[in-house]
Amino acid sequence: ANPALCDSGFGISSVHRSKSKADKEAVFALERSELLGSVEECSKAARWLATRPRIESFNLKNPAYRLKHDMERETGEYVTEGAFLVAAIHLGFKLKVVPSRGTASAFLNISNKGLR
Numbered sequence: 001a002n003p004a005l006c007d008s009g010f011g012i013s014s015v016h017r018s019k020s021k022a023d024k025e026a027v028f029a030l031e032r033s034e035l036l037g038s039v040e041e042c043s044k045a046a047r048w049l050a051t052r053p054r055i056e057s058f059n060l061k062n063p064a065y066r067l068k069h070d071m072e073r074e075t076g077e078y079v080t081e082g083a084f085l086v087a088a089i090h091l092g093f094k095l096k097v098v099p100s101r102g103t104a105s106a107f108l109n110i111s112n113k114g115l116r
Contacts, residue, residue, distance in 0.1 A: 041083035
């Protein structure tokens with residue numbers, strides 16, 4: 001488990017940037033608990049990810065957020081970024097987290113073949 005992972009990904013959404021520290025912590029706690037209830041979304045993402053070839057290095061051209069949207073376009077199913085990342089971790093994908101403006105972008109060792 002990753003202590004920074006919640007329903008919206010790594011850290012809370014940047015829309016909460018101007019909130020107080022206490023409010024940010026409350027939002028994170030809520031999003032963390034929502035992620036715990038995302039079993040169906042994780043399963044949807046896992047089914048899609050299981051069909052994707054892996055590569056040795058990280059795919060830095062397509063962050064997990066973009067891959068999540070590719071999955072949604074292909075399947076017509078919505079999942080949160082957090083559920084998508086949990087599915088990737090569960091399936092054994094390697095994960096690289098890069099901090100970005102108060103949140104973070106995640107990259108997987110997934111091939112571009114068959115994307116978009």
